[in-house]
Amino acid sequence: MTLYTSRQIGLNGRHGGMIAPVIAVGGCDLHGPQSALSPAGVGAEQISSLFWWMAGGAVLIWAVVIGIALYATLARPRKKHDVQGARWLIIGGGIVFPTVVLTILLSYGLMLIPKLRSTGNVDLHVAVSGEMWWWRVRYTSPAGEPVELANEIRLPVGKRVSLSLTSPDVIHSFWVPSLSGKVDMIPGRENTLILEPTKPGTYRGVCAEYCGASHAFMAFRVVVMEPQDFEAWLTHQAQPAVSSGSPSARQGEQAFLVNGCGACHTIRGTAADGRVGPDLTHVGSRLSLGAGMLPNDAQTFARWIGHTQQIKPEVRMPSFGMLPEEQLTALATYLSGLK
Amino acid sequence: MTEPDANRDDPETPAARWHSLWLLTLGPAFWTMHFLASYITAAIWCAKFAGRAGSLETVRWLIGGYTAVALVGICLVSWFGYRQHKLGQATLPHDADTAGDRHRFLGFSTLLLCGLSFVATVYIALTVVFIGTCE
Amino acid sequence: MTDITQENLEQMDRSEDEAQKARLKKAWKTPEGWRYWSAVNNTEVGRWYTAVSFLFFLFAGVLALLIRTQLAVPNNDFLSADLYNQVFTLHGSVMMFLFAVPIFEAFSILILPQMLGARDLPFPRLSAYGFWCFLIGGVFVCGSIFFQVAPQGGWFMYPPLSTQYHEGLGADIWLLGLSFIEVSSLAAAVELIVGILKTRPPGMRINLIPLYAWYILVVAGMILFAFPPLIAGDLLFELERLLGWPFFNPEKGGDPLLWQHLFWIFGHPEVYIIFLPAIALVAMIVPTAAQRPIIGYGWIVLAAVGTGFISFGLWAHHMYATGMPGISLAFFTAASEAVAIPTGVQIFCFLATALAGRFVHSVPMLFVSGALAIFVLGGLTGVMVAIAPFDFQAHDSYFIVAHLHYVLIGGMLFPVAAGLYYFYPMADGKQLSERLGKWAFWLMFVGFNVTFLPMHFTGLLGMPRRVFTYEAGLGFDLLNLISTIGAYIFAVGVVILVWDVVRPKKKQPHARRNPWNAGTLEWLVNMPSHPWSVRSIPIIKSRYPLWDQPNFIRDVDEGRFYLGDAAEEKRETLITSTIDARPIQCLRVPGPTFLGLWAAVFTGGVFIFSTYHWYVAALISGVLGLITILIWLWTGTALIPEKPAKDIGLGVTVPLYLSGDKSVGWWAMFITMIGNMSAFASLVFGYFFFWTVHEDFPPDPSQGPNALWSLVGAGCVLGAWALTLLARQANRKDRAAVFYGALILAALCCVAGGLALFAGPYSSGLDPKSHVYPATVWVLVLWSLVHLAVGLIMQLYCMARRLAGRMTAEYDIDIRNVALYWHFMAITATVTVVVIAGFPRMV
Secondary structure, eight states: OOOOOOSOOOSOTTOHHHHOOOOEETTEESOOTTOTTSOOBHHHHHHHHHHHHHHHHHHHHHHHHHHHHHHHHHOOOSSOOOHHHHHHHIIIIIIIHHHHHHHHHHHHHHHHHHHHHOOOSOOEEEEEEEETTEEEEEEEOTTSOEEEEESEEEEETTOOEEEEEEOSSSOEEEEOTTTOOOEEEOTTOOEEEEEOBOSOEEEEEEEOSOOSTTGGGOEEEEEEEOHHHHHHHHHHHHSOOOOOOOHHHHHHHHHHHHTTGGGTOBOTTSSOBOOSSOOOTTGGGSSEETTTTEEOSHHHHHHHHHSHHHHSTTOSSOOOTTSOHHHHHHHHHHHHTOO | OOOTTOOTTOSSOOOOOHHHHHHHHHHHHHHHHHHHHHHHHHHHIIIIIIOTTOBOHHHHHHHHHHHHHHHHHHHHHHHHHHHHHTSSSOOTTOOSSSHHHHHHHHHHHHHHHHHHHHHHHHHHHHHHHHOOBOO | OOOOOGGGSOHHHHHHHHHHHHHHHHHTOOOOGGGGGGOOOHHHHHHHHHHHHHHHHHHHHHHHHHHHHHHSSTTOOSSOHHHHHHHHHHHHHIIIIIIIHHHHHHHHHHHHHHHTTOSSOSOHHHHHHHHHHHHHHHHHHHHGGGGTOOOOSTTTTOTTIIIIIOOSSHHHHHHHHHHHHHHHHHHHHHHHHHHHHHSOOTTOOTTTSOHHHHHHHHHHHHHHHHHHHHHHHHHHHHHHHHHOOOSSOGGGTOOHHHHHHHHHHHHHHHHHHHHHHHHHHHHHHHHHHHTSOOSOHHHHHHHHHHHHHHGGGOGGGGOGGGOOOHHHHHHHHHHHHHTHHHHHHHHHHHHHHHHHSOOOOOHHHHHHHHHHHHHHHHHHHHHHHHSHHHHHHHTTBHHHHHHHHHHHIIIIIHHHHHHHHHHHHHHHSSOOOHHHHHHHHHHHHHHHHHHHHHHHHHHHTTOBTTOSOOOTTSSOHHHHHHHHHHHHHHHHHHHHHHHHHHSOOSSSOOOOSSTTOOOSGGGGOOSSOOTTOOSSBOOOOSSSHHHHSTTHHHHHHTTOSBTOOOTTOOOEEEEEOTTTOOEEEEEEOOOOOSHHHHHHHHHHHHHHHHHTTOHHHHHHHHHHHHHHHHHHHHHHSSOOOSSSEEEEETTEEEESOOOGGGSHHHHHHHHHHHHHHHHHHHHHHHHHHHHHHOTTSSOOGGGSSOHHHHHHHHHHHHHHHHHHHHHHHHHHTTOHHHHHHHHHHHHHHHHHHHHHHHHHHHHTTOOTTTOHHHHHHHHHHHHHHHHHHHHHHHHHHHHHHHHTTSSOSSOOHHHHHHHHHHHHHHHHHHHHHIIIIIHHHHO
16 A cells, blocks of 8 residues: 655645645545545645644554564563663653643644634525435525525535535435535534635535435535626526426426426426425536436436436335336426426 | 461551542542533533523633632642552552552552543643634 | 472372362352253353354354445445345444443453452352343344344434334334343443452452453443443333334424433443453453563553543544534543543553563464554544544544444454453363464454555545445545455454364363463463362462462462362352452352343343333233342342351351441442432433423423422332331341331332322323423433332332341341432432422522
8 A cells, every 4th residue: 555645734724735635545546526635625624634644643653652562572682671661661652742742632623623613704604404315405596585406505616605404304414525524414403514615616425424225325516616607506596497498398397297296396487396305496407316326417317217216215206117208208308408 | 378468568557448449539530520510511501591602701710610629639639649659668569468558559540540630631621722602 | 380299298188188179069060961051150151151242243244244245346236225224233233232342241251250269250140141131132133134124223323213214123123132231231240340349369459450350340330330321312212212202303302412412421431341351351461471560550550440431521522513512522522632641551551561571472462463553543543533623524434434443353353352362271271273373363454454444545535434335436446345355354364263263172182271371360270170260269469479479379279278168068259358358258159040041031021022012921021020030039149148157268267148338239239229320310411401402491390290299209209218227227126016117118108109209290291292391201200110119129028038037137138238229219219309390490
């Protein structure tokens, strides 16, 4: 296992580019869409530099302790080591050194807590509710209207965002490793997480608290955009749905309403106003389907509607495999056209 | 073969008392009390009085007070421990089969535990140095 | 070593020696044939216990391989989500509850009496009962997966997922099966504390006891405060699942976080309950390997006691992500850093001892070195995740999986393997193979690191725990594959280790006595061993008597110390004073019986039938269990000896019967009640927890339990308590009429108190299903009622004992212990009433 660092690790985590060490472990790049070690937010930056400092220290301490152990068990000095010296080892290595190191580490850790949790100077509020097994997201539009979306969060770069995290069913945990640490979503409580993205890009978030059968399939994308792009996106999302109007899409809209999909899903601008499942007003514009599981294209959409239960065990939505093939295709065309 | 409770080699032969075993736990008990009092005070303060982003000023003073009491207590206990440890002329490791060494050993262990409790109590107190609100 | 110079003995001495041995042999004979299973002696029970815990370990290990196979490649469908969730839940639960904790109880039951030169632990039947409970409960829990009804809520069982969303039997099997096993852990804790404090050999003062005993004393003490909160939590949990009392249901005022608090108040100390006994094995092996006394005995005592305390201030570091106030995070961060200090000290004590000694290499020492390399890394990542900000990222990711396996496998499994190689000759009289041992070690060591080292990065690359599969291309495909390969290498090592233990050893010669040239008492054992364990109970003058005391083995073997004879052919061991270990009593310990087995079967019945909601069967089983336990107590405890005192040799005569705080039974009751109080305290904590969560908790006093009835209830219970104390005094003065009168009145007061306590919430119509407030009030009342019922049985039992002539003014263990119980009963009832009726009027 090789571990090589190409750049200096800095404790001051404000400048993401400075601190992200390019590291490969056994050929694996530490830059992933879900990596806590390639930070793109203030919280993640501070935590990842804390990690590198601690990891370096830990490796050093480990090597010294193991070195002493190997020396003690393998070396055969002619004269036995004297007991008094060994006692000093206990006091020095077992008491003085750890107390000093731990005091420093503790002080730094304690300093970091208010930094990561301070709810002051917030530019944007977003409410996220973790539900079995998807994410309900609520923005307030520039016009002050509530906008409900699902399974995708977009944030303006460089702004402090306060997320209010809740759950109506079981405990979930909201985690976008590249932006910051996780916070649980606990039924009956409301938690807050502060995000401050520093780099535009698309990141992956997941549910980190075991929440039942499809816990593994509860992901989402976070897109960090330039502020003006973000404003435009949010304004668009606040609009009602616009169908492409093609014959197939019209047939799909019919199928959607006739088959009772509207009992669970909302498509603003149509009669569908269900509140149980994700809002689908602009589902075609999202980056993934089934809460971060699948690529978003018409073919996959048809497969998802027809085989929901097989793809995502125990999900609340039944499989609509009994629908005729052309209805499924029409549904998929209609929905993926809702950009 | 000797008598089971021969203490001839030790002039002072301190009596075996229950409290000597309890003395051992007294230092850490101060830490426990300090920890619980601090945690409970802060938790109740934030939940019932100050609110989510409330200030911890009052709690800081309270915890400061708890810390003073706990540290004085720990120092007292460690003084008892030290006196026990230093009884007579014997030095470490206190492993002789005598009432004196048993007495010294318990004193020494009490002293060590007080040292640990002292550091651990200071650690708990450090929290309010760095954290000023309930957030 | 066997240089007993028989020539020097006269013929008469020799025949006397033979006669004594014959009597000892008769007294300590292990039952044969099918009656073998009625054995209660620590050597038999300890061996069964060890074997069964290892079987559970292997079972959970196979589950681990299933997990790793499923995760070898992304989007795998080897296991379904449903089955995977059962598998990882059982893997964690079985490893923690059926292996890691029980293996320490098993080892301790097996080797502790030998280390203390005792013939047995003070309550052998209790050990046997604990073992049978463990076996029945364990098989019940593990068996569930073969019917696909295993629990699937994770080993932490967080509500509301496992209270409101898992409708099958799984969660009930977990709760009831494991509660049952927790009871057996508490039994072991009682047994071990009393064993260490009271059954040491004469002269083994508190500064001379083996370090193993120090650690076990601390750990058993920790069990008393750690397990009861979980039992209380289990009670709340089952009341919600079976009866709909909404403790964790937020729609009715409950809070899922209460469970997390109770679970982790248990769960974090449990890590140290697992770790300390394993490090205790290391503390025995290292001095032997270095061929010198440990350096820093006092420091190790500091480490054990200090860790024991501080480990109770860490529980919320499992809850850093739950959104608690920053200041709370800070307290637990601080305590979690502080605990690293005592943990580190002991490692440096071992290093110092190794440095100052002449090191002898052996397989046990190889495993100890491996343990050190692994555990130190686990400890260091522990210091890292203890810092709340870092844990925001690491929590519930594979980084934690790596960390906890480094801690548990380095801090527990490797030391246990070392202990297995080290102590195996004690149990079997044969040595394990050095060659196989080395193979097992290197495969396990390499396999372990290949499995778990990459997981640190898997976690930081963003892989959450408890996912049954993962998407390709997120950066952890290769890391997962490496981990899986490592797991199989590790498994091969374990298989070799198991083979070394089970391979037939008929032709292999017995090991020589004290094969490692150790200095502590357990190596007095003969190869093969005798059922009576030590020929005579020695006088101890050193921490390492086999090294320091001249002619020690010979003197012991020739029966020159205490209890070298069993004149009455009864099983006897020596009770000594707590601090200085002066002989104070010759304790008769009970012999083989099936009562422990039956009691375990019936107690198990209560839990198992309740799981299936067969309440009538559960009730019948409970009554049968109660009867069995009463027969056990009646025929096997507080027996009046045929003479008041006995000559135990060397001109010392000690009593055969002691009561009050001098008797071991009193201590057992005291310790049990301390554990009981911590369960009760957890329920009270629940009440105040809801007070901090809700604005209107408790509601207006008029909606609470009726104050008058509650006060009457508390008054009656206090009356029953006072009358029980009066009965104790009257019995001591042999005033029979006052004794019976007081006890009959006490029993009536007890019943009246129970009824009045019940009337408190009942008369004001509190419905426990409606909201968490009435549920919390009712659970406190219910707790008191159950304890009053037990107290009533105790009062009646004392009357019957005196009537039957089994209790007299002088021989009064029963009433003394019952009076002790009633002290705690009085506290319970008073606190209950102050909380449910008093507190709403104070705020």
